Amino acid sequence: MRTLITCWAIALTLLACSEDPATPAATVDTSPAEAPQNTAAAELPPANPQRDAFFGDLHVHTMYSFDAFIFGTTSSPDDAYEFAKGGTITHPAGFDMKLDVPLDFYGVSDHAFYLGVLRQMADPSTEISSHPAAEGMSTLGGAADRGQKFGAILEFMRSERGEEINDPAIRKDAWDDIVAAANRHNDPGNFTAFIAYEYTATDADRGNLHRNVIFRDDNAPELPFSRLDSSNPEDLWSWMDGNRANGIESLAIPHNSNGSNGSMFMLTDNAGRPIDDAYANQRMRNEPLVEIAQVKGTSDTHPALSPNDEWAEFEIMPFRIATTLYSEPNGSYIRQAYLNGLEMQAERDVNPYKFGVIGSSDTHNATYAGEEDDYWSKVGLRDADGVLRGSVPLSEPRSNGDRYADTYFNTWSAAGLAGVWAEANTRPAIYDAFRRKETFGTSGTRMKVRFFAGNALPELDDPDMIAAAYAGGVPMGGDLIAAGDLAPTFIAWAAKDPNAAPLQRLQIIKGWVEDGAARERVFDVACSDGGEVDSETQRCPDNGAEVNLSDCSITQGVGAAELRARWQDPDYDPEQHALYYVRALENPTCRWSTWDAIRAGVAPRSNMPATIQERVWSSPIWVTPAP
Numbered sequence: 001m002r003t004l005i006t007c008w009a010i011a012l013t014l015l016a017c018s019e020d021p022a023t024p025a026a027t028v029d030t031s032p033a034e035a036p037q038n039t040a041a042a043e044l045p046p047a048n049p050q051r052d053a054f055f056g057d058l059h060v061h062t063m064y065s066f067d068a069f070i071f072g073t074t075s076s077p078d079d080a081y082e083f084a085k086g087g088t089i090t091h092p093a094g095f096d097m098k099l100d101v102p103l104d105f106y107g108v109s110d111h112a113f114y115l116g117v118l119r120q121m122a123d124p125s126t127e128i129s130s131h132p133a134a135e136g137m138s139t140l141g142g143a144a145d146r147g148q149k150f151g152a153i154l155e156f157m158r159s160e161r162g163e164e165i166n167d168p169a170i171r172k173d174a175w176d177d178i179v180a181a182a183n184r185h186n187d188p189g190n191f192t193a194f195i196a197y198e199y200t201a202t203d204a205d206r207g208n209l210h211r212n213v214i215f216r217d218d219n220a221p222e223l224p225f226s227r228l229d230s231s232n233p234e235d236l237w238s239w240m241d242g243n244r245a246n247g248i249e250s251l252a253i254p255h256n257s258n259g260s261n262g263s264m265f266m267l268t269d270n271a272g273r274p275i276d277d278a279y280a281n282q283r284m285r286n287e288p289l290v291e292i293a294q295v296k297g298t299s300d301t302h303p304a305l306s307p308n309d310e311w312a313e314f315e316i317m318p319f320r321i322a323t324t325l326y327s328e329p330n331g332s333y334i335r336q337a338y339l340n341g342l343e344m345q346a347e348r349d350v351n352p353y354k355f356g357v358i359g360s361s362d363t364h365n366a367t368y369a370g371e372e373d374d375y376w377s378k379v380g381l382r383d384a385d386g387v388l389r390g391s392v393p394l395s396e397p398r399s400n401g402d403r404y405a406d407t408y409f410n411t412w413s414a415a416g417l418a419g420v421w422a423e424a425n426t427r428p429a430i431y432d433a434f435r436r437k438e439t440f441g442t443s444g445t446r447m448k449v450r451f452f453a454g455n456a457l458p459e460l461d462d463p464d465m466i467a468a469a470y471a472g473g474v475p476m477g478g479d480l481i482a483a484g485d486l487a488p489t490f491i492a493w494a495a496k497d498p499n500a501a502p503l504q505r506l507q508i509i510k511g512w513v514e515d516g517a518a519r520e521r522v523f524d525v526a527c528s529d530g531g532e533v534d535s536e537t538q539r540c541p542d543n544g545a546e547v548n549l550s551d552c553s554i555t556q557g558v559g560a561a562e563l564r565a566r567w568q569d570p571d572y573d574p575e576q577h578a579l580y581y582v583r584a585l586e587n588p589t590c591r592w593s594t595w596d597a598i599r600a601g602v603a604p605r606s607n608m609p610a611t612i613q614e615r616v617w618s619s620p621i622w623v624t625p626a627p
Contacts, residue, residue, distance in 0.1 A: 045189030047423035050466070053448045054425055056105030056418050057084070057368060058196060059212055059255060059294060059360035064110040064174045065198075066118040066157070068364035070140065070150045071380030075366035077108040077181035081193050083367050085185070093384035097367045097376050100499065101446070104425050105418075106185075107196035108178055108366075109212045112226035114157055115197075116174025117165055131165055143382045162228075172223060179220045186218075188426040197224040199252065201231040207261030207332075208321040209233055209254075211287070212360075213240070216249040216431045232270050234279075237286040251434060253358065255291035258299040259321040262331030265353060267340060275344065280352040289434055292334055292441040292617055293359040293416030295369045295378045296321065300583075300617060301335040309509075309522050311585065311613070315443065317411040324408055338579055338620060339511045339518035345624075346513045346577045356437030356477045356619030357581075359416025359444075369414045371444065372612065373552070375592035383409045386596035391605055410608055414592045415444045419616070421475070437477025437619045445497040447616040451476040451582045452491040453623065455483045460491070460566050476581070476619040482626045487572040492525055493564035494584035494616060501586040502559025504528050504613070505540045508567060512578035522583075525567045528560035545587035547611045552590035552598060559587045575625050582618040589614065 061068040062077050072092030075083075083089045084106035088098045120126045121134035128134060133156050140146050156162060178197070185193040194214050201209040211233065213224065225239040233252075240250055257264035269279050292299050297317030306312040320327045330336070334357065341353030361369045363378060370376035377383040386392030390410035393403040404410075419440040420433040433439060440449045454473015458465045469491055474480050480488055496503050506526035512519055524533050527540030534541075545558045563584065588611040590598075597604040604610045 045424055045426070047429065049423065051421045051423055052425075054104035054192075054420050054422055054430060055446050056103050056107070056192070056420075056430075057360050057363075058105075058107040058109060058194065058214060058253065058358065058418055059198070059291065059362045060106065060108050060366065060368075061110055061198075061362070061364040062108055062366040063119055064116045064178065065364065066111060066114045066153070067150060068110075068366070068380065069118045069122070070146050070153065071364055071382050072140075072146065073365055073380050077110075077178050078184070080108050080366040081106060081181060081185035085191055089365070089367050091365055091376060091384065092380040097365065097370070099368065100371075102191075105192035105194065105430055107194035107212070107214055108182065109196040109198045110174070110178060111200050112171075112197045112224040113200045113228060114162075114166065115171040115224070115226075117167060117170050118153065119174075120167075120170050121165070128165060128167060128170065133165055143384075143388055146380075146382055166228060168223065175223055179218075183218050186427060189424060192425055192427050192430050194427065194431075195220050199224070199226060199233075199236055201227045201233060201236070202321070203231065203263055206263030207327060208256050208259045209263060210256060210321070211236065211252040211254050212291075213250050213252050214431070214434070217427055219248045221248060234270050234282070237282050240286050241282070251289065252287045253289045253291055254287060255294060255360070255362065256296050256299065256321055257290065257332050257334065257337075258297050258302075258317055259319060259327045260332050261320050261325075262328040265331050265333075265337035265340065267331075275350060275352055277350050280350045283352045284354055288355055288437055289358055289439060290334055290355045291360055291416075292357040293413065293443050294362040295412045295415060296362060297411065297413055298415070298443065299332070299334050301333050302329040304329045305333055305336050306520060309520075311522075311583075311615075314615070315413040315415065315612070317408075317413075319408055319411070335509070335511065335520065339520060342511060342513045342577045342579060343516075343518050346516075354622060356434075356439045357441045357617050358418035358420075358434075358439050359441030360418055361416065369444070370592075372414045372590060372592045373595050375414045375595065377409065378412060379409075383407070386593075386600055389596070391593035391596040391608065392600040392602060404605065410593060410605070413443065415442075417442045417444060417446065419446075419448065421450070438475050439477065440616055440618045442616045443612075443614045445500040445586065445614045447497050447500075447503075447584060447586070447614070448495045449476075449582050449584060449616045449618045450491070450493045451580075451618045451621060453478070453480050453488050453580065453621040455486055455488055457489040457491055457566070460564060465491075474621060476621060479622045479624060481624055482574045484626060485574050487568045487574075488623060490567045490569075490580060490621075491564070492567065492582045493562065494582065495562040496560070496586065500614065501554060501589050502528065502545075502561060503563050504543055504545060504559055504585050504587050506563040506565060507583045507585070508580050509583055510569065510578060510580050512573075512576045514573070514576060521571075523567075525565040526563040528563065529558060543587070547588050547590055549590070549594060549604060549610055550598075552595060554587060554589055577625065578623045579620040580623070581620040582616075584616050586614040588612065
């Protein structure tokens with residue numbers, strides 16, 4: 001099959017979508033019951049039939065999260081939403097945090113686990129402050145003191161005695177404030193505030209099973225479902241199904257699968273039974289998205305799983321969550337889950353892993369992780385500067401001679417962001433984009449990406465290209481049924497963040513099942529600076545972009561503002577189950593750790609990456625053989 005690759009200048013038509021997009025066929029029943037809309041149609045701004053890209057963060061912790069409070073965060077949900085809209089928050093260490101460009105949507109997602117309890121423990125006027133576990137809570141000192149208290153209180157809460165401080169009234173007061181804050185700050189057409197929380201299940205033998213739960217509108221349960229109710233995510237899904245039957249619509253977004261020690265994307269259910277249709281339907285009904293990038297690393301893929309992907313080793317945090325135990329890659333990364341899902345679909349028409357992707361931050365500062373050149377990190381006073389996070393040497397070496405702090409914070413990232421294509425900046429429109437998986441994730445910058453597949457897609461110079469692409473195919477997140485031997489056409493497009501580095505290359509990543517085994521391949525489909533893709537390697541030439549590590553300046557005049565391609569798979573086989581998604585890479589820039597070192601007047605730490613290639617990932621499109 002001949003490969004068709006074309007790059008063009010920026011086209012306004014790529015910024016919009018069709019008024020009447022085709023609805024992709026689904027192979028798994030993921031549709032929730034119809035949820036009520038509480039905002040009258042007359043009150044909503046006019047929908048844009050062209051659809052716009054909106055950016056947000058759905059993983060934000062404030063003073064109500066037990067760990068964030070111990071780390072020094074006293075900012076409220078109201079403060080967090082004001083920050084997202086362009087306001088300033090003071091970091092626990094005393095410096096100001098402010099976005100250069102406000103976000104479009106935001107979700108405060110505090111831990112339901114002992115929600116608000118530790119904040120009450122630190123208040124001497126409360127009854128719970130007299131509990132022995134609260135000792136020292138109101139007089140917490142610096143990073144070391146807070147780290148020790150965090151370990152001690154976490155151990156207590158996980159013990160049988162934890163129930164002694166599990167006060168439903170405290171949790172209810174905190175939850176009511178979180179819900180009220182989201183509803184106060186939700187401003188249809190201008191800013192969307194989602195009611196949300198984090199379900200923090202952890203399996204002692206397996207690892208992280210955390211999810212963020214996002215509610216569609218202002219209907220919320222009396223209390224959120226937490227690990228105190230059950231550590232089995234299947235019980236969370238059943239709770240969500242029950243809420244949905246009562247008009248409370250929500251979805252869950254797994255995160256940090258990279259630190260799950262293989263437990264997030266298993267080949268069995270939680271009880272060890274083979275995955276069946278009921279499990280796949282329930283999981284996809286409740287979890288249509290997964291978080292691909294955040295402070296604790298990326299979850300796209302791992303070098304051990306994708307040895308032929310030169311860009312697989314990107315912001316890998318190698319540890320299980322909150323430990324220095326190594327996390328097993330097998331079963332922990334999204335691309336492998338996609339491939340395992342394809343195998344299950346080919347073998348028995350079951351696929352529990354047909355999810356789209358977003359990015360978010362997992363900030364515990366009520367803000368965001370910050371940019372590479374203005375990094376705020378994650379855990380308040382515990383990692384507030386380069387010395388604490390291991391990017392700048394200690395004033396004196398440790399007893400073992402090591403010049404840097406004994407911490408895993410140096411493996412963290414200044415990431416990420418969630419992107420959606422929606423008709424309006426409203427809860428219903430953005431949430432519905434989550435549901436149809438017309439979403440993308442970035443490693444922190446505001447790159448945009450679009451992706452279509454079909455058997456009747458237009459040419460790139462068609463003035464009505466987007467409308468025609470929807471009419472003749474499906475967007476990211478969709479399913480395409482193969483049309484006999486006809487190879488589908490793909491349209492891929494990415495645009496740079498106006499305030500960040502230019503793009504270097506545009507890629508399509510393919511996964512498929514051949515002879516009963518899942519396989520993958522990375523195709524460069526558009527190159528910057530007039531480069532052409534090598535027909536054998538399927539790679540762009542290096543565009544020569546470099547970084548000056550003395551001041552972090554980058555090569556000027558190199559790279560693209562946007563890249564796009566109309567492409568066909570040269571190895572297409574209509575009998576194979578396959579999926580495709582887009583990844584676009586910026587030119588190299590300095591990593592946050594290098595910025596820390598430059599500001600401190602020291603050389604970048606030699607065993608940390610000095611530079612980074614920021615990127616964006618689209619949700620996949622699945623291509624299924626014709627019946």
